[in-house]
Amino acid sequence: MFFLLTGLGLMLLKYFEIGFVAELSWWWVLSPFAMAVAWWAWADTTGYTKRKAMERMDQKKQHRIDRQREALGIKSKRRN
Incomplete structure (x- = not known):
């Protein structure tokens, strides 16, 4: 860009x-x-573009899982 x-x-x-x-x-x-x-x-x-897109998708997925676990009262497992 x-x-x-x-x-x-x-x-x-x-x-x-x-x-x-x-x-x-x-x-x-x-x-x-x-x-x-x-x-x-x-x-x-x-494959740089695809790799970055996959990383963003994984971050969104993990954020969604963490948010749902917090709503259920379960401690979230943080991955980086």
């Missing part, structure tokens, strides 16, 4: 000719978009 926002910011600065970005080549201005594509390709290829 960082690369995408940086690319959008640089593109707007270049288009409106603001600051030093107005003098840069379009290749430099648009390069954060290429880096974002490379990051997403790497994250999907290595």
Whole structure:
């Protein structure tokens, strides 16, 4: 997301000719978009995205279990 926002910011600065970005080549201005594509390709290829999604699901599941145990008056088992 960082690369995408940086690319959008640089593109707007270049288009409106603001600051030093107005003098840069379009290749430099648009390069954060290429880096974002490379990051997403790497994250999907290595399973990073899926692994992070699974971790979030596990945290939600454990929170839900802990909340239900507290409602029943059972001490919750904390896992990290």
